[in-house]
Amino acid sequence: MRKAILLTAAAAFLAVPAVVQAQDGATSADVTVTATIDGFAEFTEIYDLELDFQTLAADAEEGDRRINTNDGGALELGVRYNNEFAFNFGSGLSTLTRTDGSETIDFTLLCEWVSSEATVGGVSDCDPGTIAQPQVGVGGGSLFVGGILGDLSNVPSGTYTGELEINIDIVDS
Amino acid sequence: MLEGVAAMRGEASGRCRAILRVAAILPLFALLSPPSAGAQGGPDQVQFVGTGQGLSFGALIPGEPRRIDPQVHADARAELRIAGRQSDGLVWFEVPTALIHIRGQGTIPLAFGSGDGIHLRAQGGQHVPFDPVIDQIEVRHRGNNIETTIYLGGTATPAADQAGGEYEATITAFIASDS
Numbered sequence: 001m002r003k004a005i006l007l008t009a010a011a012a013f014l015a016v017p018a019v020v021q022a023q024d025g026a027t028s029a030d031v032t033v034t035a036t037i038d039g040f041a042e043f044t045e046i047y048d049l050e051l052d053f054q055t056l057a058a059d060a061e062e063g064d065r066r067i068n069t070n071d072g073g074a075l076e077l078g079v080r081y082n083n084e085f086a087f088n089f090g091s092g093l094s095t096l097t098r099t100d101g102s103e104t105i106d107f108t109l110l111c112e113w114v115s116s117e118a119t120v121g122g123v124s125d126c127d128p129g130t131i132a133q134p135q136v137g138v139g140g141g142s143l144f145v146g147g148i149l150g151d152l153s154n155v156p157s158g159t160y161t162g163e164l165e166i167n168i169d170i171v172d173s
Numbered sequence: 174m175l176e177g178v179a180a181m182r183g184e185a186s187g188r189c190r191a192i193l194r195v196a197a198i199l200p201l202f203a204l205l206s207p208p209s210a211g212a213q214g215g216p217d218q219v220q221f222v223g224t225g226q227g228l229s230f231g232a233l234i235p236g237e238p239r240r241i242d243p244q245v246h247a248d249a250r251a252e253l254r255i256a257g258r259q260s261d262g263l264v265w266f267e268v269p270t271a272l273i274h275i276r277g278q279g280t281i282p283l284a285f286g287s288g289d290g291i292h293l294r295a296q297g298g299q300h301v302p303f304d305p306v307i308d309q310i311e312v313r314h315r316g317n318n319i320e321t322t323i324y325l326g327g328t329a330t331p332a333a334d335q336a337g338g339e340y341e342a343t344i345t346a347f348i349a350s351d352s
Contacts, residue, residue: 026347026348026349026350027220027221027347027348028221028345028346028347028348029221029224029253029345029346029348030224030343030344030345030346031224031227031228031251031253031325031343031344031345031346032227032228032341032342032343033227033228033229033230033251033269033272033283033327033341033342033343033344034227034228034229034230034272034339034340034341034342035229035230035231035232035233035272035281035329035331035339035340036230036231036232036233036338036339036340037232037233037235037281037331037335037336037337037338037340038232038337039336039337039338040337082235082334082335082336082337083336083337083338084276137279137332137334137335137336138334138336170337
């Protein structure tokens with residue numbers, strides 16, 4: 001019987017709000033429910049790769065001094081993720097240095113992010129932008145890395161090297 | 174707010190009829206009875222006096238359901254406290270069916286059932302289990318400084334490929350005082 005009266009008060013509240021609320025106004029409280037899923041974004045294996053321009057002539061054309069991200073010589077780094085993430089190229093790589101340290105060659109890194117997820121953005125020229133995750137679930141993709149060597153006409157012959165560390169940073173969500 | 178409750182409980186057709194039949198009487202009673210200080214949310218009526226903590230599933234493992242048992246997981250169950258000294262009341266809940274990623278990148282199914290609610294009675298100290306989806310809780314407060322506590326648990330079932338991040342949902346608890 002009490003239940004019937006209480007719910008009747010609800011109907012009365014609708015009819016005469018100001019007064020009935022004072023008599024039998026129901027109140028509410030919100031209870032928050034929370035959970036987390038650990039986010040990850042990682043290379044599918046540990047890479048120690050070499051972008052190899054091989055031996056070039058001093059008068060090599062720009063096309064010979066360039067490895068595009070979709071060329072056979074480009075590097076592919078697989079990534080698996082369930083969270084938004086960003087590539088971190090650290091201090092980057094803008095020059096290659098002769099083994100004796102005497103000379104350098106200008107270098108421009110090229111990057112391209114390719115994923116099967118339609119919603120994923122791109123990384124252009126190694127822009128360390130955020131890569132959105134798929135709407136639901138675990139995704140995967142590849143970072144392709146190439147590069148462009150600067151003019152070689154005024155540099156001495158020799159072996160020139162540089163090292164680039166690429167990390168993946170999880171974006172908090 | 175109350176209109177929604179009536180709709181939610183609409184499956185009990187007998188109760189709905191009772192609502193309509195008596196409703197014509199109550200407005201008259203209400204108009205004849207000026208509000209008193211105690212009736213305006215004062216200490217006589219039972220009311221929520223705090224939510225000690227929310228329902229926290231913590232870090233879930235994709236593919237592995239997790240149940241928060243309100244009898245067992247004191248640090249993760251939700252807590253609602255109700256106080257009042259000269260009235261009885263009725264408490265019920267609207268529970269969510271899923272936790273939602275805070276950036277809209279997926280949901281985790283959420284289920285409540287028998288035993289996912291515990292009513293720690295004000296008098297006698299009994300722990301009475303209930304189902305927050307279907308049960309209504311009667312609270313009886315006759316005397317000074319009486320407090321009732323309700324604990325809530327539930328089960329979250331993340332998918333094996335669940336997106337990472339934080340998920341949230343809200344349980345709404347209602348209380349109607351019978352003063």
